[in-house]
Amino acid sequence: MPVFFNTNGYLTIEAMELLRGVVDIFKIDFKYGNNKCAERISDVKNYMEVITRNLKLAKEYGELLIRILVLPNHLDCCLSKILEFISKELGKNTRVNLMDQYTPHWRAKEVPEITRRLNAHEWRRAIEMVKTYGLTNVIS
Numbered sequence: 001m002p003v004f005f006n007t008n009g010y011l012t013i014e015a016m017e018l019l020r021g022v023v024d025i026f027k028i029d030f031k032y033g034n035n036k037c038a039e040r041i042s043d044v045k046n047y048m049e050v051i052t053r054n055l056k057l058a059k060e061y062g063e064l065l066i067r068i069l070v071l072p073n074h075l076d077c078c079l080s081k082i083l084e085f086i087s088k089e090l091g092k093n094t095r096v097n098l099m100d101q102y103t104p105h106w107r108a109k110e111v112p113e114i115t116r117r118l119n120a121h122e123w124r125r126a127i128e129m130v131k132t133y134g135l136t137n138v139i140s
Contacts, residue, residue, distance in 0.1 A: 009051045009058075010044060016057045026058035027065045033081025037074060041111050052085060065095045069102050070126045073113035080129055087133040098130060098140040 002024035009028035019026075030051060032038035038047030058064045066086060070079055086094050100123045104115050118126075130138050 009054045010047070011050070011054055013053070013057075016054055016061075020057075020061045023062055025063045025065065026061070027067060028055060028058055029067045029069065030055065030082050030086075031069060031071070031078070032074075033078035033085075037078055041114065052089065055085075055090060059090055059094075063095075064090070065097060066090075067097045067099065069099045070118055070122070071102055071114055072116055072118050072122060075122060075125055075129065079126060083129055083133040083135065087135060092134045093137045094135070096130075096135055096138045098126060098138055100126070100140070 003022060004025045004027065005019060005023040006027045007029070009030065028051075032041070032047055032051075035045070035047050035049075038044045044050075055064065055066065068079070068082055086096065100118050102114075102118055104117070108114050127140060130140075
Protein backbone atom coordinates (compact mmCIF):
# COMPACT_ATOMS: atom_id res chain seq x y z
CA MET A 1 0.00 0.00 0.00
CA PRO A 2 1.52 3.38 -0.97
CA VAL A 3 2.32 5.92 1.73
CA PHE A 4 1.05 9.43 0.94
CA PHE A 5 2.66 12.37 2.79
CA ASN A 6 0.77 15.68 2.82
CA THR A 7 3.04 18.51 3.99
CA ASN A 8 3.79 22.22 3.79
CA GLY A 9 7.30 21.16 2.80
CA TYR A 10 9.02 23.23 5.47
CA LEU A 11 11.05 20.34 6.90
CA THR A 12 14.65 19.89 7.96
CA ILE A 13 16.96 17.89 5.77
CA GLU A 14 17.11 15.30 8.57
CA ALA A 15 13.32 14.91 8.46
CA MET A 16 13.41 14.49 4.69
CA GLU A 17 16.09 11.82 5.03
CA LEU A 18 13.91 9.92 7.51
CA LEU A 19 11.10 9.88 4.94
CA ARG A 20 13.33 8.44 2.21
CA GLY A 21 12.20 4.92 1.39
CA VAL A 22 9.10 5.25 3.59
CA VAL A 23 6.97 7.74 1.63
CA ASP A 24 5.84 6.88 -1.87
CA ILE A 25 3.96 10.07 -2.78
CA PHE A 26 4.82 13.54 -1.50
CA LYS A 27 2.13 16.22 -1.75
CA ILE A 28 3.86 19.48 -0.95
CA ASP A 29 2.29 22.92 -0.68
CA PHE A 30 4.30 25.65 -2.41
CA LYS A 31 2.87 28.96 -1.28
CA TYR A 32 5.49 31.69 -1.65
CA GLY A 33 7.93 32.52 -4.42
CA ASN A 34 10.32 34.51 -2.24
CA ASN A 35 11.58 34.75 1.32
CA LYS A 36 10.22 38.24 1.91
CA CYS A 37 6.56 37.28 1.45
CA ALA A 38 7.01 34.03 3.39
CA GLU A 39 8.53 35.78 6.36
CA ARG A 40 6.09 38.70 6.35
CA ILE A 41 2.93 36.61 5.98
CA SER A 42 3.78 33.28 7.65
CA ASP A 43 6.80 34.17 9.78
CA VAL A 44 9.03 31.52 8.20
CA LYS A 45 12.69 32.14 7.47
CA ASN A 46 14.68 30.87 4.49
CA TYR A 47 11.49 29.57 2.91
CA MET A 48 12.76 29.36 -0.65
CA GLU A 49 15.95 27.55 0.29
CA VAL A 50 14.06 25.00 2.40
CA ILE A 51 11.08 24.41 0.11
CA THR A 52 13.08 24.17 -3.12
CA ARG A 53 15.57 21.74 -1.52
CA ASN A 54 12.73 19.58 -0.22
CA LEU A 55 10.85 19.60 -3.52
CA LYS A 56 13.97 18.34 -5.29
CA LEU A 57 14.48 15.65 -2.64
CA ALA A 58 10.84 14.59 -2.79
CA LYS A 59 11.09 14.18 -6.54
CA GLU A 60 14.20 12.06 -6.06
CA TYR A 61 12.66 9.95 -3.26
CA GLY A 62 9.23 9.22 -4.75
CA GLU A 63 6.34 10.68 -6.69
CA LEU A 64 5.68 14.41 -6.31
CA LEU A 65 2.50 16.47 -6.41
CA ILE A 66 2.81 20.21 -5.79
CA ARG A 67 -0.21 22.09 -4.50
CA ILE A 68 -0.28 25.85 -5.12
CA LEU A 69 -2.93 27.94 -3.41
CA VAL A 70 -2.86 31.17 -5.42
CA LEU A 71 -2.91 34.20 -3.13
CA PRO A 72 -4.53 37.49 -4.18
CA ASN A 73 -2.02 40.18 -5.11
CA HIS A 74 0.83 37.64 -5.17
CA LEU A 75 0.91 36.55 -8.79
CA ASP A 76 4.01 38.50 -9.78
CA CYS A 77 6.02 38.18 -6.60
CA CYS A 78 5.12 34.59 -5.77
CA LEU A 79 3.20 32.57 -8.37
CA SER A 80 5.46 33.49 -11.29
CA LYS A 81 8.57 32.53 -9.29
CA ILE A 82 6.98 29.25 -8.18
CA LEU A 83 6.01 28.31 -11.74
CA GLU A 84 9.43 29.29 -13.05
CA PHE A 85 11.16 27.11 -10.46
CA ILE A 86 8.93 24.13 -11.23
CA SER A 87 9.44 24.51 -14.97
CA LYS A 88 13.21 24.93 -14.84
CA GLU A 89 14.20 22.79 -11.86
CA LEU A 90 11.62 20.01 -11.61
CA GLY A 91 10.38 19.72 -15.17
CA LYS A 92 7.40 20.89 -17.19
CA ASN A 93 5.58 17.58 -16.61
CA THR A 94 5.65 17.88 -12.80
CA ARG A 95 2.21 17.26 -11.29
CA VAL A 96 0.72 20.53 -10.06
CA ASN A 97 -2.63 21.27 -8.46
CA LEU A 98 -3.30 24.99 -8.96
CA MET A 99 -6.05 26.16 -6.61
CA ASP A 100 -8.20 29.29 -6.44
CA GLN A 101 -9.88 28.43 -3.12
CA TYR A 102 -7.95 30.84 -0.91
CA THR A 103 -10.25 32.31 1.75
CA PRO A 104 -8.96 34.81 4.32
CA HIS A 105 -9.04 33.30 7.81
CA TRP A 106 -7.23 33.52 11.11
CA ARG A 107 -4.75 36.44 10.96
CA ALA A 108 -5.29 37.34 7.28
CA LYS A 109 -6.75 40.70 8.32
CA GLU A 110 -3.23 41.65 9.49
CA VAL A 111 -1.92 41.41 5.91
CA PRO A 112 -3.93 43.88 3.80
CA GLU A 113 -3.29 42.33 0.38
CA ILE A 114 -4.69 38.92 1.36
CA THR A 115 -7.88 40.04 3.12
CA ARG A 116 -9.98 38.96 0.14
CA ARG A 117 -10.46 35.99 -2.15
CA LEU A 118 -8.82 35.75 -5.55
CA ASN A 119 -10.82 37.58 -8.23
CA ALA A 120 -11.71 36.21 -11.67
CA HIS A 121 -9.10 38.34 -13.44
CA GLU A 122 -6.33 37.02 -11.17
CA TRP A 123 -7.43 33.43 -11.68
CA ARG A 124 -7.46 33.80 -15.49
CA ARG A 125 -4.02 35.36 -15.27
CA ALA A 126 -2.78 32.47 -13.09
CA ILE A 127 -3.96 29.97 -15.74
CA GLU A 128 -2.18 31.98 -18.44
CA MET A 129 1.01 32.01 -16.37
CA VAL A 130 0.92 28.20 -16.21
CA LYS A 131 0.80 28.14 -20.01
CA THR A 132 3.59 30.71 -20.27
CA TYR A 133 5.90 28.50 -18.22
CA GLY A 134 4.94 25.47 -20.31
CA LEU A 135 3.67 23.29 -17.48
CA THR A 136 1.80 20.34 -18.96
CA ASN A 137 0.52 18.34 -15.98
CA VAL A 138 -1.65 20.87 -14.12
CA ILE A 139 -5.05 20.34 -12.55
CA SER A 140 -6.95 23.52 -11.78
